Amino acid sequence: MPNATDNPISITDTTPQTHETNATPANGSHDLSQRILVVDDDARLRALLQRFLEDDGYIVRTAHDGSQMDKLLQRELFSLIVLDLMLPNEDGISICQRLRAENSDIPIIMLTAKGSDADRIAGLEAGADDYLPKPFNPKELLARIKAVLRRQSRELPGAPSQQIEVVTFGPWSLDLSTRTLKRDGNVVTLTTGEFSVLKALVQHPREPLTRDKLMNLARGREWGAMERSIDVQVSRLRRLIEDNPSQARYIQTVWGVGYVFVPDGAAS
Numbered sequence: 001m002p003n004a005t006d007n008p009i010s011i012t013d014t015t016p017q018t019h020e021t022n023a024t025p026a027n028g029s030h031d032l033s034q035r036i037l038v039v040d041d042d043a044r045l046r047a048l049l050q051r052f053l054e055d056d057g058y059i060v061r062t063a064h065d066g067s068q069m070d071k072l073l074q075r076e077l078f079s080l081i082v083l084d085l086m087l088p089n090e091d092g093i094s095i096c097q098r099l100r101a102e103n104s105d106i107p108i109i110m111l112t113a114k115g116s117d118a119d120r121i122a123g124l125e126a127g128a129d130d131y132l133p134k135p136f137n138p139k140e141l142l143a144r145i146k147a148v149l150r151r152q153s154r155e156l157p158g159a160p161s162q163q164i165e166v167v168t169f170g171p172w173s174l175d176l177s178t179r180t181l182k183r184d185g186n187v188v189t190l191t192t193g194e195f196s197v198l199k200a201l202v203q204h205p206r207e208p209l210t211r212d213k214l215m216n217l218a219r220g221r222e223w224g225a226m227e228r229s230i231d232v233q234v235s236r237l238r239r240l241i242e243d244n245p246s247q248a249r250y251i252q253t254v255w256g257v258g259y260v261f262v263p264d265g266a267a268s
Contacts, residue, residue, distance in 0.1 A: 034149060035059040035076065039069045039095070040084040040111065049082065052138045053145070066090040079152075080107045080145060083128070085119055093126045100127035103189040107148045109141070124232040129193040151219065152192050167202040169250055169263040172241055174202055181240075188240060193218075197233045201251060201261035210258040234259055 036058045038049050046062040053060045061076065063069040065087050072078075085092040096108055110123035110131045120131045130144050165177040173182050179195050181188045190198065200217035201209070209217070211230045218230075238245040254260050 034079045035061065036080050036082060036145065037069065037072060037078045038062045038082045039064075039066070039087065039092075040082075041065060041087050042084075049138065049141070053142065056142060058145075064088075066095045069095070078106060079149060080109065082109050082111065082141070082145070084111045085123065086113055093122055096123065096126040096128055100189070100191065105189050105191055107152055107192045109144055109148065111136070120229070121232055124193070124229060125236065127191050127236075129191055147219070148192060151196060167263070169202070169261075172250075174198060176202075183241075190240075193233055194237055194240070197230065198237055201259065202263070205261050205263050208254040208257045208260045214258060230258075 034057075036053055038046055038053075038060060039062070040046050040049075041064050043064065046064070050060045050062055061072055061078070063072055066089065069081075083092045083095060087095070090098075092110055096110065099106065099108070107129045108127065110120075110126075110128040112119035112123055112131050112133050116133075120133070123131045129148055132141055132144060165175060167174045167176065171184050174180070175182075176199060179190065181190050181195075181198070196218040197214065200214055204217070215230050218233075234251055235245070238248050238251055241250055242248045250262055252260050252262055
């Protein structure tokens with residue numbers, strides 16, 4: 001008999017609804033700080049994901065909408081949010097935008113309906129770090145969670161680094177050891193995805209990077225196959241750091257190639 005987790009959960013999910021509890025890691029494979037918040041209005045899906053992730057050692061809390069999510073965020077600290085796009089009252093895009101506007105840099109994996117490019121791009125533009133179309137294999141979600149948390153752990157303060165830790169360009173400074181971007185001393189919050197892309201760019205100044213190379217530098221091979229993902233992250237970065245995003249000085253387009261970081265803001 002095949003394992004239900006080997007197939008898309010919308011087809012093979014036979015898990016009965018259970019009470020949503022804060023469970024103890026089953027196998028001790030993760031640090032206790034690795035707490036996952038699953039936000040989805042499908043109680044059956046929440047129960048399945050909670051059990052599946054707890055079996056891998058995570059502490060999991062669940063919420064059926066943005067209001068319940070807010071209450072949990074006020075009481076507890078989470079390492080990552082799995083956020084459904086289609087939610088009652090406030091959709092996932094609005095929730096993601098609101099969290100980023102509140103300077104929250106908690107990693108967010110967006111669950112998008114039907115896997116359409118429009119949904120994926122909207123999620124990334126709202127500040128999501130990754131996306132996964134429904135129906136999906138729970139093992140793929142688990143792999144993406146691990147990848148995002150692994151990237152974040154490499155980027156946390158105190159993580160070992162053998163490279164230049166602070167890069168300055170114009171009024172900006174990017175501290176690679178603390179994952180902090182500042183303009184004239186004022187901190188500007190970056191999502192995990194934005195930091196990964198900006199870090200890759202500043203570590204290769206004046207070197208034209210193809211989209212494929214930039215994706216691999218930023219996230220290894222964990223990004224996914226959709227090339228426009230990198231364009232969305234670059235667009236978000238330009239809105240953050242460029243005085244005129246339509247005439248970028250620092251992150252310039254190299255037509256037919258990709259992008260290049262110009263630290264002195266010189267014309268290309």
